[in-house]
Amino acid sequence: MKITRQFPATIWDKYKSFVEGAVRQNEPYKVKDIEYWRESLLTNCVLYSIPFGFFTCILSIVVLLKEGQLFIPALDVVVLTILTFFILNKRSSSSTRKMVIVSMFYLLATVLMPFLGSFGIGSIYLMAISVFIALLYDASAIYWSIAANVAIYTGCGFIIYFKLFESPLITHYTLSFWLIYSVNFLYLNVVVVVQIRHITDGLEKSLLQEAGLRQDLQLEIEERIKRNEQLAESEGHYKSLFHANPSPMWIFDDDTLRFLQVNEAAISKYGYTHDEFVNMTLKDIRSGHNIDDLLDVLQKLRISLEPVVNTAIHRSKTGTEFHAEVRCSHIPFKGKEARLVIAQDISAHIAHVQAIEKQNLKLQEIAYMQSHIVRAPLCRVIALVDLIMQNKEEKPEAEVMEYLRISVQDLDDVIKNIIYTTHENV
Structure with a gap:
């Protein structure tokens, strides 16, 4: 059937x-x-x-x-x-x-x-x-x-x-x-x-x-696929630039100041592990007297969309403090607005600037000596020599010669002081 x-x-x-x-x-x-x-x-x-x-x-x-x-x-x-x-x-x-x-x-x-x-x-x-x-x-x-x-x-x-x-x-x-x-x-x-x-x-x-x-849908799908590919490529570039960057970098939450992501350079510089970082806030790497400055910078960043650059004193896990130049900008992270930070250790640069400023002070002191202190004994020597030359047929008085000796000795002391100061700065 x-x-x-x-x-x-x-x-x-x-x-x-x-x-x-x-x-x-x-x-x-x-x-x-x-x-x-x-x-x-x-x-x-x-x-x-x-x-x-x-x-x-x-x-x-x-x-x-x-x-x-x-x-x-x-x-x-x-x-x-x-x-x-x-x-x-x-x-x-x-x-x-x-x-x-x-x-x-x-x-x-x-x-x-x-x-x-x-x-x-x-x-x-x-x-x-x-x-x-x-x-x-x-x-x-x-x-x-x-x-x-x-x-x-x-x-x-x-x-x-x-x-x-x-x-x-x-x-x-x-x-x-x-x-x-x-x-x-x-x-x-x-x-x-x-x-x-x-x-x-x-x-x-x-x-x-x-x-x-x-056809429009197909074009939109192709465009979306292309954008996704570009986004994936861009994300790959970002990860490479972020994680392989030699400068310490991190992303933090603007509301809680908690670290969301850190790169290897930050881990190496500050001494904390990744897990320790994500359980910390920005306040944990700042010295105590820098907290107010941090809050002021964050307030400026919320008002302006432009990146904000400032200098702060950071502290590593061992307690070592160093000067850091911090560049902070806006960045979306996992669907939420966050902040991206690039930090540079500028302690050596600041020490170099301070040394130059100290040397400049010494040079200013030397210039003052040359223009004021050296001129006083020198003027006396010139005046005494003129006096002797006016009475060259007569034997110089003992008092005049003593004044001349004292003035020359003062001039010698000043010159030695300048030489000492110059060698000290070199």
Whole structure:
């Protein structure tokens, strides 16, 4: 029982696969646009039309042969053969298949109406052709299909009116009734086709919008992937610059002043481990009298978005204090605003500056000696020498010579002091 139920389904699946392989284009559609749906609709039409067409054709041939008709059954066989050949031929393009289908249906409608004398069967084919064209062709083809239907009904009207040949139409319809039937059918034909076209136009616009949105979404996804890659690369560069930087660096929370991240240089300089750092605050590496300065700097940083640079006295784990130049700036860290610090030990620089300032003071003292202290004994020596020279014929007095000796001794002492001071600074 199970095998019996599966057997028709298996046959149908094989038949469906065969038809789809023959009718569908070799290259798959990248986007499901209106052409994709037209191709899919054509495939479904062929899929169901072939078996039902064969059944209808066989039934029509049997009935018409009993009625003594030979031309119509022969035409049915020819039309069905041509349709099957072109539709299932993989070399046939989609436009060729559609053209053959439309041509064969128009041929059937054109022949069946005058030869069978039936308005209904021909009108069914004409309506089917109009719907088929409205679904599978552009708007211009619809006008041609309506014009063709008008021409066919007009031709049949000429047959009735002028009795061009022996046709059942002449006996079944008068020209007035034929015109009434034709006008009503054409009105219904136009209404149906216009509505179908309205639906297909709306579908096409929706598909175009969907394709545009899909393209925009794809571009946005690609852009987001690119940004994520750049962000990952930037994050890698940041980690490399942060952790491998030779200068001590850390990130701290602006509210709690707690360390959030430190690099290896900070661990080496301050002597704390990473775990110890993340359990400390900035106050733990500052000397006691620098806490107020720290709070002032943080207040300036909260007001300004620019980096703040200041000098502070830091303390290592061993208690050693040193001068540090601290550059503090804003940085996002794990979704929260934080502060990034780069610290430089400038103790040697400050000691060098202090030594230069001390030397400058000594030089100022030497300059003072030269300009004031040296001038006093020197002026006395010059005055005494002038006095002696004025009385050179007389022997210098002992008192004058004593003054001269004292002045020279004072000048010698001053010069020795300058020499000593100079050597002390060198």
